Amino acid sequence: MKRLSQIYPSDRISLREVGLRDGLQLVRTWPDTEAKRAWLAAEARAGVRHFEVGSFLPAARFPQFGDILEVIETAGTLGLHSAALALNERGVEEGVASGVSEVVCVVSATEEHSQANMRRSRANAVSLVGQLAARRDAIAPDKVVNAGIAMAFGCSISGAVAPAEVLRLAEACLDEGADIVGLADTVGYAGPRAVGALCAAMARLCGDRPFIIHLHDTRGMGVANAAAALDNGARVIDASLGGLGGCPFAPGATGNVVFEDIVFLAESMGFPTCIDLEGLKKARAIAEESMPGEAFHGALNRAGPPQNAAWRAKPAA
Amino acid sequence: MKRLSQIYPSDRISLREVGLRDGLQLVRTWPDTEAKRAWLAAEARAGVRHFEVGSFLPAARFPQFGDILEVIETAGTLGLHSAALALNERGVEEGVASGVSEVVCVVSATEEHSQANMRRSRANAVSLVGQLAARRDAIAPDKVVNAGIAMAFGCSISGAVAPAEVLRLAEACLDEGADIVGLADTVGYAGPRAVGALCAAMARLCGDRPFIIHLHDTRGMGVANAAAALDNGARVIDASLGGLGGCPFAPGATGNVVFEDIVFLAESMGFPTCIDLEGLKKARAIAEESMPGEAFHGALNRAGPPQNAAWRAKPAA
Numbered sequence: 001m002k003r004l005s006q007i008y009p010s011d012r013i014s015l016r017e018v019g020l021r022d023g024l025q026l027v028r029t030w031p032d033t034e035a036k037r038a039w040l041a042a043e044a045r046a047g048v049r050h051f052e053v054g055s056f057l058p059a060a061r062f063p064q065f066g067d068i069l070e071v072i073e074t075a076g077t078l079g080l081h082s083a084a085l086a087l088n089e090r091g092v093e094e095g096v097a098s099g100v101s102e103v104v105c106v107v108s109a110t111e112e113h114s115q116a117n118m119r120r121s122r123a124n125a126v127s128l129v130g131q132l133a134a135r136r137d138a139i140a141p142d143k144v145v146n147a148g149i150a151m152a153f154g155c156s157i158s159g160a161v162a163p164a165e166v167l168r169l170a171e172a173c174l175d176e177g178a179d180i181v182g183l184a185d186t187v188g189y190a191g192p193r194a195v196g197a198l199c200a201a202m203a204r205l206c207g208d209r210p211f212i213i214h215l216h217d218t219r220g221m222g223v224a225n226a227a228a229a230l231d232n233g234a235r236v237i238d239a240s241l242g243g244l245g246g247c248p249f250a251p252g253a254t255g256n257v258v259f260e261d262i263v264f265l266a267e268s269m270g271f272p273t274c275i276d277l278e279g280l281k282k283a284r285a286i287a288e289e290s291m292p293g294e295a296f297h298g299a300l301n302r303a304g305p306p307q308n309a310a311w312r313a314k315p316a317a
Numbered sequence: 318m319k320r321l322s323q324i325y326p327s328d329r330i331s332l333r334e335v336g337l338r339d340g341l342q343l344v345r346t347w348p349d350t351e352a353k354r355a356w357l358a359a360e361a362r363a364g365v366r367h368f369e370v371g372s373f374l375p376a377a378r379f380p381q382f383g384d385i386l387e388v389i390e391t392a393g394t395l396g397l398h399s400a401a402l403a404l405n406e407r408g409v410e411e412g413v414a415s416g417v418s419e420v421v422c423v424v425s426a427t428e429e430h431s432q433a434n435m436r437r438s439r440a441n442a443v444s445l446v447g448q449l450a451a452r453r454d455a456i457a458p459d460k461v462v463n464a465g466i467a468m469a470f471g472c473s474i475s476g477a478v479a480p481a482e483v484l485r486l487a488e489a490c491l492d493e494g495a496d497i498v499g500l501a502d503t504v505g506y507a508g509p510r511a512v513g514a515l516c517a518a519m520a521r522l523c524g525d526r527p528f529i530i531h532l533h534d535t536r537g538m539g540v541a542n543a544a545a546a547l548d549n550g551a552r553v554i555d556a557s558l559g560g561l562g563g564c565p566f567a568p569g570a571t572g573n574v575v576f577e578d579i580v581f582l583a584e585s586m587g588f589p590t591c592i593d594l595e596g597l598k599k600a601r602a603i604a605e606e607s608m609p610g611e612a613f614h615g616a617l618n619r620a621g622p623p624q625n626a627a628w629r630a631k632p633a634a
Contacts, residue, residue, distance in 0.1 A: 221540060270510065
């Protein structure tokens with residue numbers, strides 16, 4: 001397979017745009033395939049390289065992902081790294097057989113959420129990661145195996161989550177063959193201290209291997225949590241254009257942390273993103289037009305970058 | 318005077334609610350005196366203790382502050398610490414003669430902004446702080462003298478601002494008799510690295526004396542910047558209910574960092590606030606009703622605190 005360090009280099013940050021996946025999970029309207037293609041192309045022009053493009057789910061129940069194979073193909077044509085979610089055995093098979101660059105399985109941090117969300121135990125979800133890795137090895141050696149730990153900072157069903165439990169699950173996923181593990185604040189419970197501490201522990205666990213931090217801005221902590229993650233070794237951050245994507249467990253809440261704001265944050269902290277904010281504005285216009293009535297968030301998009309001042313800090317030493 | 322350490326204790330954090338001052342600077346509608354009283358009383362019940370309640374400015378040009386003496390009186394009756402802005406000699410005289418607990422003068426970090434905003438040089442603004450301190454000593458020894466450094470993290474007119482220049486001005490204000498100095502990201506240019514570094518330097522400069530950090534959420538960095546400030550010794554944070562308050566130099570921008578979100582942030586970081594979020598919701602309803610058409614922000618207010626989980630972290634060691 002293409003080496004992980006080429007996809008997610010450890011000496012710089014990678015921002016994964018999850019709008020076309022997590023952002024579309026709950027929407028009433030969604031872009032058609034042409035609009036998704038235009039969205040991807042516009043963001044590619046702005047310098048975005050990593051995308052979650054959908055989920056392998058039954059099109060009857062999740063029509064917004066019915067065109068996932070076409071979107072994956074477009075991402076490939078544009079030379080982008082594409083990722084898609086697989087939540088069961090059938091999804092794993094579809095993912096491995098598809099042209100997607102990365103297949104993502106989810107393991108809940110709590111048994112209660114695992115049963116409620118996926119109707120399987122955590123141990124079973126971990127073994128699905130192993131099944132994905134085995135199938136990848138057998139027939140699609142180029143693909144990245146990604147395991148995301150949902151509810152890693154607190155669970156809307158069972159409350160507090162012990163960091164040691166998250167680390168145990170992360171290690172189990174790596175043992176099963178995951179190339180990269182993500183920590184998700186699925187319901188936006190975390191503050192920066194919790195994120196910093198768990199990221200520091202993950203950095204120790206993962207060594208040279210990158211890990212992903214996936215944040216929701218449900219309680220306004222998203223950017224602060226991303227800063228804490230960057231301060232503590234995270235180099236791959238999920239975000240969605242305009243903060244698209246609510247949360248099934250927190251109705252009415254804001255969604256993923258806002259991609260544009262994370263670009264500004266990262267640059268201000270001395271992590272070059274090579275992403276053009278003006279270009280993101282154009283991509284956002286395409287996305288907004290394709291989803292009338294959906295709420296797009298983000299302060300940077302409204303205010304623009306600072307005038308008369310260098311806001312891209314020098315890279316951190 | 319009441320000792321500064323009793324007003325802003327160094328062993329805990331103090332959150333200054335600036336909605337009635339900074340929050341009303343640019344609004345088209347504002348609460349009448351009764352609504353301001355109800356707003357103060359509701360926040361007092363929620364546990365808020367520090368308020369900026371207005372500015373000593375000509376009522377003809379700033380009618381929203383025409384009732385400042387009555388609002389100060391209400392704050393006093395409620396046992397609250399009140400602060401108000403004085404931007405010229407006349408304001409200083411009015412402030413010292415009033416019942417306000419704290420008079421705030423502003424010094425711009427850049428000569429260009431000082432001239433544009435106050436029609437005086439920075440040196441002249443610093444000497445106004447000295448004049449305030451002298452008048453306080455002479456006739457109102459109980460009052461706190463506060464000097465705020467505007468544009469401390471970048472200036473919409475002249476661009477980048479050297480941290481050394483901000484520290485020089487802060488020291489000059491202390492030398493002139495200021496009891497406490499604030500650093501303001503007036504136009505929301507800062508990221509958490511810049512805020513953390515300048516706060517750490519201010520903590521060294523101020524020693525045991527507290528200093529204030531005043532943040533705007535113009536580019537979505539407000540909460541992240543507050544976290545960086547707390548991580549680097551700041552113990553007094555300005556915020557406004559619902560993030561009220563735009564910026565005259567950044568039209569359409571979001572305003573001050575959101576008070577409710579800062580309460581959540583602080584608690585999540587182990588800094589007890591003794592502030593009740595449900596109580597803030599009631600205060601916000603009063604404020605919103607009194608200012609129809611004004612935009613109130615904040616994620617915490619919409620989503621509510623986490624369910625089934627302890628979100629107030631144990632106090633930091």
